[in-house]
Amino acid sequence: MKRFFALALALTALAFCVTTLVSSAIAADDEDVVIIPKYENGDDEAEAPPSGTIDYKDVDPGNAVTACPQAGRPLDRQPKPLQDLLPDAAAKVSNGGNDRRVNQDFACFPQDETSIAVNPTNPKNAIGGANDYRLGWGSSGFYATTDNGNNWYDGVKPFPTSASSLRDHVDGGGDPAVVYDRGGTAYYADIHFARENDENGVFVARSTNGGFTWSRPCIPAGSTDDAARCGGNGDVRRPGDGVVAYHPPTTAGTGVIHDKEYIAAGPRPAGVTPVCFAPISKTAIPAGQPGCASGLIGPDRLYVTWTIFTATPPFVATINVSYSDDRGYSWSPPQVINGSAPFCSFGVANNCDDNQGSVPTVNPTTGELWVGFENFNTPDENQYLVVRSIDGGQTFQGPFFVSPVFDVNYPRSGSNRLDCTARGQGSRNVLTNSCFRVNSYGNIVADRRGGEFADDLYVVLDDNRNGQRTSSNTDVFFFTSKDGGATWIGPTRVNDDPSRQPSIAEGTRDCGRIAGRVCPPSALNFGNDQWFPWIDISDSGSLNVVFYDRRLDTNSTTGEWPESRAAPNGRPGNYLVWNFGAQCSITSTATVTAASTSIPAGASQCLGNEAAITPQPTGLINPASGAVIPGGAQTVFPFRNFSVSDTASNWDYTFRAGIFAGDYNNVSVDHQNQAWAFWTDARNGRSARQQPGRNPICEQSDVFADTYGANTGGNNGNSATQGMDLFLQTPCPLN
Numbered sequence: 218m219k220r221f222f223a224l225a226l227a228l229t230a231l232a233f234c235v236t237t238l239v240s241s242a243i244a245a246d247d248e249d250v251v252i253i254p255k256y257e258n259g260d261d262e263a264e265a266p267p268s269g270t271i272d273y274k275d276v277d278p279g280n281a282v283t284a285c286p287q288a289g290r291p292l293d294r295q296p297k298p299l300q301d302l303l304p305d306a307a308a309k310v311s312n313g314g315n316d317r318r319v320n321q322d323f324a325c326f327p328q329d330e331t332s333i334a335v336n337p338t339n340p341k342n343a344i345g346g347a348n349d350y351r352l353g354w355g356s357s358g359f360y361a362t363t364d365n366g367n368n369w370y371d372g373v374k375p376f377p378t379s380a381s382s383l384r385d386h387v388d389g390g391g392d393p394a395v396v397y398d399r400g401g402t403a404y405y406a407d408i409h410f411a412r413e414n415d416e417n418g419v420f421v422a423r424s425t426n427g428g429f430t431w432s433r434p435c436i437p438a439g440s441t442d443d444a445a446r447c448g449g450n451g452d453v454r455r456p457g458d459g460v461v462a463y464h465p466p467t468t469a470g471t472g473v474i475h476d477k478e479y480i481a482a483g484p485r486p487a488g489v490t491p492v493c494f495a496p497i498s499k500t501a502i503p504a505g506q507p508g509c510a511s512g513l514i515g516p517d518r519l520y521v522t523w524t525i526f527t528a529t530p531p532f533v534a535t536i537n538v539s540y541s542d543d544r545g546y547s548w549s550p551p552q553v554i555n556g557s558a559p560f561c562s563f564g565v566a567n568n569c570d571d572n573q574g575s576v577p578t579v580n581p582t583t584g585e586l587w588v589g590f591e592n593f594n595t596p597d598e599n600q601y602l603v604v605r606s607i608d609g610g611q612t613f614q615g616p617f618f619v620s621p622v623f624d625v626n627y628p629r630s631g632s633n634r635l636d637c638t639a640r641g642q643g644s645r646n647v648l649t650n651s652c653f654r655v656n657s658y659g660n661i662v663a664d665r666r667g668g669e670f671a672d673d674l675y676v677v678l679d680d681n682r683n684g685q686r687t688s689s690n691t692d693v694f695f696f697t698s699k700d701g702g703a704t705w706i707g708p709t710r711v712n713d714d715p716s717r718q719p720s721i722a723e724g725t726r727d728c729g730r731i732a733g734r735v736c737p738p739s740a741l742n743f744g745n746d747q748w749f750p751w752i753d754i755s756d757s758g759s760l761n762v763v764f765y766d767r768r769l770d771t772n773s774t775t776g777e778w779p780e781s782r783a784a785p786n787g788r789p790g791n792y793l794v795w796n797f798g799a800q801c802s803i804t805s806t807a808t809v810t811a812a813s814t815s816i817p818a819g820a821s822q823c824l825g826n827e828a829a830i831t832p833q834p835t836g837l838i839n840p841a842s843g844a845v846i847p848g849g850a851q852t853v854f855p856f857r858n859f860s861v862s863d864t865a866s867n868w869d870y871t872f873r874a875g876i877f878a879g880d881y882n883n884v885s886v887d888h889q890n891q892a893w894a895f896w897t898d899a900r901n902g903r904s905a906r907q908q909p910g911r912n913p914i915c916e917q918s919d920v921f922a923d924t925y926g927a928n929t930g931g932n933n934g935n936s937a938t939q940g941m942d943l944f945l946q947t948p949c950p951l952n
Contacts, residue, residue: 316898342363387416406479494550533570640875651875652869672701709828751764771790776869864937899919
């Protein structure tokens with residue numbers, strides 16, 4: 218039943234647009250009577266949800282060069298509009314720091330959901346991706362700099378072509394993910410889809426000039442490999458170039474959905490030889506054989522992981538992988554990798570087949586691959602899992618359990634947050650005071666250093682273990698593995714602001730969900746929200762985490778949507794948003810396995826006082842509602858926190874009615890020990906609600922970037938709270 222609701226949501230959207238912890242969690246509290254099960258209304262915390270992109274939805278010769286001649290470029294690179302608005306008070310404050318707006322358009326449409334990568338061969342060159350709505354619908358925006366982020370070039374990535382469909386391209390796009398290989402070629406993975414039917418797929422474009430021009434994926438026409446083609450006469454692209462997975466046009470609601478992909482690159486493991494794949498049959502072709510010229514082979518193997526929602530029983534949402542050795546020209550057939558485990562329920566033979574939010578990471582010295590994702594095959598609270606491959610993505614071990622994910626107790630549109638329903642939000646997790654959708658996906662990264670660090674991994678995720686349905690208090694948690702992902706240590710709360718768990722007298726985290734757990738009549742203050750974390754690590758072991766944060770808004774009461782700020786939907790403070798960073802250094806390591814009885818000193822860096830070795834569960838996890846959950850009483854905070862963005866942002870202005878701001882955040886650390894933060898920011902967003910006929914409307918978000926030392930961050934160019942009250946209610950300027 219619960220899978221049916223998630224699938225229906227996905228298809229409809231596509232058509233229209235810890236020892237203590239686990240030991241107490243193995244056996245559910247017999248007295249917990251769930252009165253609002255997580256599958257109610259098919260909400261996203263019950264099921265693997267489709268991405269926000271789904272919800273709101275030419276010549277490449279063999280040398281792989283993507284550039285073309287550019288004669289006639291004027292010296293004035295950026296003409297200005299004939300008429301511009303005079304900066305209002307909020308705009309004047311916004312220009313006072315050193316953040317850089319990355320998108321260069323004047324369209325007044327949103328950009329959100331960010332990804333960034335830095336060129337390993339040129340540290341001043343970075344590329345970014347984001348959902349970009351400048352064309353009037355969601356597409357895949359690209360952004361490139363060659364001067365260390367001081368200036369950016371941008372555009373919309375070319376749409377994939379399909380010679381056999383009614384139109385020659387698939388224009389809906391999003392879920393950006395970018396990466397470089399070791400040779401300096403850039404890759405951009407995303408999804409594309411049609412709005413009038415179920416045509417959709419996962420694609421990868423490449424750039425050889427630092428992200429300024431991109432290849433155009435070609436969905437091959439033809440029934441055999443020999444007859445495959447891209448387009449008409451003169452189209453010399455290789456059939457299948459950049460096509461990871463594709464579902465042809467079918468009646469809306471009848472086809473599979475490819476969703477929420479991410480990409481990684483790294484060396485092929487020892488003993489793994491490169492191959493290409495035929496465009497139609499996907500037959501493997503060894504390098505050097507006809508159809509797989511040695512010159513096509515890149516320095517790294519590329520991996521894309523993503524979710525496939527099926528349209529027929531048993532309605533699963535599997536994590537899949539595909540890899541490419543030839544710079545993204547051809548891709549291996551999709552392979553399901555989520556596996557089965559005794560801690561997964563409702564699947565066939567304990568299959569962990571209800572998932573979303575996968576992220577791959579590759580060890581740059583060994584080529585070992587890991588994939589982290591959120592799993593929903595649980596009685597109640599969900600869970601974060603990891604799988605591992607040591608042979609280049611051909612076979613996988615696991616899944617391995619990392620942590621429960623406490624995301625069934627968020628405020629929820631369609632349930633206790635009808636103010637969000639009235640704004641147009643679907644049955645989604647939201648935060649107190651606001652109506653943009655949130656998730657608890659997180660990400661995973663491998664240590665870069667090899668040697669004694671070769672088996673070290675790091676995960677961050679956020680959840681609402683320290684909040685409840687009437688008052689969210691989402692926090693960011695860190696986990697680490699010292700044995701290649703089989704055993705995990707955590708949680709450590711990354712954000713160091715005040716936070717506590719609701720007591721039994723206050724209804725616990727499960728108030729309103731479990732019989733006898735009564736919610737307070739108004740929202741209590743358990744702490745302010747942090748969400749959408751991302752982690753990366755430097756060559757020397759400096760961990761860098763970014764996340765959105767509301768701690769600096771301590772007492773505001775005004776907002777753009779008063780009904781969302783008033784009881785019982787809202788509370789004072791916890792409204793305006795900043796992008797935050799956190800840093801901690803790993804300089805030592807030690808092996809910790811399931812047989813370890815304590816954490817050795819060498820493995821204890823960056824761990825809080827509640828972190829513990831988490832045994833792999835032998836049954837379903839189901840933490841009791843009255844249990845004290847690690848992560849709520851931490852007193853040692855090893856991560857130094859700081860504001861990255863230099864001014865406040867109001868996420869009621871990111872998108873029409875404030876219902877979407879992307880699904881993730883991003884940071885990348887280059888080889889010069891510099892962190893590049895890349896985030897969604899609404900400082901230029903304004904309200905058009907009191908100006909009937911305004912066109913375009915003023916609700917917009919932009920992509921912003923900043924750089925800082927990977928272990929010395931925190932020196933932004935503006936007081937982060939300066940003029941923050943100007944952003945609480947900010948109408949569109951009239952002149």
